[in-house]
Amino acid sequence: MDDATFLGEWRDWHEAREQRLVSPHGFLAITGLHWLDDAPARIPGVPGAWSFGPDGVVVELGEDERLSLDGRDLAGRAVIGEVDESGILAESGDLRIEVARRGGAVLLRPRDPAHALRTEHRETPTYPPSRHWQVAATFHPYAAVAPTDIEIQNLPDAVVEDAVGEVTFRIDGEEQRLVALDDEGGLWLLFSDATSGRTTYGAGRQLSAPPPGPDGTVVLDFNRATNLPCAYTAFTTCPIPPPQNRMKIPVAAGEQVPSDEAC
Structure with missing residues (x-):
């Protein structure tokens, strides 16, 4: 491989890496890190009260709250169940709500494309x-x-x-x-x-x-x-x-x- 090809391939790799960083729901869009337990908790900007207990992950939605998962609309008390390290992504408008296991704990992270860390990202x-x-x-x-x-x-x-x-x-x-x-x-x-x-x-x-x-x-x-x-x-x-x-x-x-x- 000559130097021009080497540099060109590296530039392509770097540009692709930057594009992944600023993807709409990548980790630069995460607005918070929250750990779930058996007490239902409300998280600012996220529909529902979330908990993790004997039934796995549960979200309790109010009458006017909307949330979907895998194309299915959720309502009332929705049992999501167990999650693995890859987790799930629930949707509420442009917002994605990631719920995933880390070791013996379960986290919830909202991902908002409008988050300043993403929109104001400068090239690495x-x-x-x-x-x-x-x-x-x-x-x-x-x-x-x-x-x-x-x-x-x-x-x-x-x-x-x-x-x-x-x-x-x-x-x-x-x-x-x-x-x-x-x-x-x-x-x-x-x-x-x-x-x-x-x-x-x-x-x-x-x-x-x-x-x-x-x-x-x-x-x-x-x-x-x-x-x-x-x-x-x-x-x-x-x-x-x-x-x-x-x-x-x-x-x-x-x-x-x-x-x-x-x-």
Whole structure:
């Protein structure tokens, strides 16, 4: 691949990433983070009183309140039931109400396209893309998945994720080793480095990599390292890199601290 193609592909990736950030109901549209319990609670701007108890998630709607889910209008006391990590999106006009599980808890997050964090978003600054940061690595799979405690911001407890192996590589002659999580067959790397808290988000960044080849080879393109959602808003639950993924070297590639950093 010549330099012009490399730069063009990176620009296309960066523009697509920015478009996802400002999508009408993406995480920049979230206006609050609320944890449900067995006491029905009303949330400003959201129809109904919401709770989570023996019946799962329940919403109690007043006579003049409107809410729909999967094309079905809800009324009165509506039992939504159990939700998983992907959760559900109920609708009320332009508003989307996300309800999802995080560990043993259930959150509710309104998503409003008119939220200022979305409408006033400024393009995320990045390091200049460089071929230097396309790094050849080797994936070393674990014989069995290894449970790894991942601390989650804005969640009381750590969550156990299954690590599938490790990647080893060299940067400027120094060997590095990162624990890898599964990403639908590819690899998901949570990491921090010597730029964290300086030019990049303090809690760390993330990088997706393609499935390794039969011999374990895989290219890590740190030019495509991205901020975690919590770099932009306090209304998300974000994983923090495990201790073994905290590199001492600077990785001067990928996204930097957002211009509209919120936390």
